[in-house]
Amino acid sequence: MPLRFQPRLRLLPAAAAAAASAPPFPPHGPASATGSSVRLTGGRRRRRGAAVAMASGDARVAGIASSIRVIPDFPKPGIMFQDITTLLLDPKAFRDTIDLFVERYKDQGITVVAGVEARGFIFGPPIALAIGAKFVPLRKPKKLPGEVISEEYSLEYGTDKIEMHVGAVEANDRALVVDDLIATGGTLCAAVKLLERVGAKVVECACVIELPELKGRDKLGDRPVFVLVKADGA
Ligand SMILES: O=P(O)(O)OC[C@H]1O[C@H](OP(=O)(O)OP(=O)(O)O)[C@H](O)[C@@H]1O
């Protein structure tokens, strides 16, 4: 997966009001991991590179945003890695994340939640259970034991593939695609293609985080993408 350079992050204007009530540091944030923070006007401090912005006016999103740790230069120099494992350490943030998705999708007639390996396997299943849909894992090559269909997608250098079991999704299914993050959009685009190839209707793609500078939405055309937080490169 291409983990492209993501410049230092800043708080988007839409986020400012909701963020005012957020704690200055996340419970498990990089302030402790890296010792890195920046001072905000008014004397508050926030993590360097970690200002993650709200996509909605819901107050829960501020807590979710501040629970996501950003690790600079992982897995290689220049990458600001959005680490959702710290969100998982915070039961309120994790529950709020699932609840926000469930509230959005519970009355949309969704019959299948497709989660993209690996981090879509964390958020997808609890959403599927709560809305009464089946969960279908979209896996990296050679992991699924049954007959599969595959979709290749572009990486920064070369290509990768995801696979889905034949028969898991049917032509009359209404699908939600779930992953933790959209960057270039290549992964979600391949996921959508797999589902559409078997005739399913992709209602929406849902991610916790978007890196808007990488313009992943452009790759998805008119398929809607819903995200909770945006990490904005300044
Ligand atoms: O929008 P894109 O540019 O396609 O990137 C987004 C994908 O990258 C990350 O996964 P990764 O491929 O690193 O795999 P992992 O979850 O197995 O670590 C992330 O979890 C998304 O699936």
Ligand SMILES: Nc1ncnc2[nH]cnc12
């Ligand atoms: N900056 C980033 N952080 C976490 N996962 C990613 N996948 C692609 N870019 C990423």
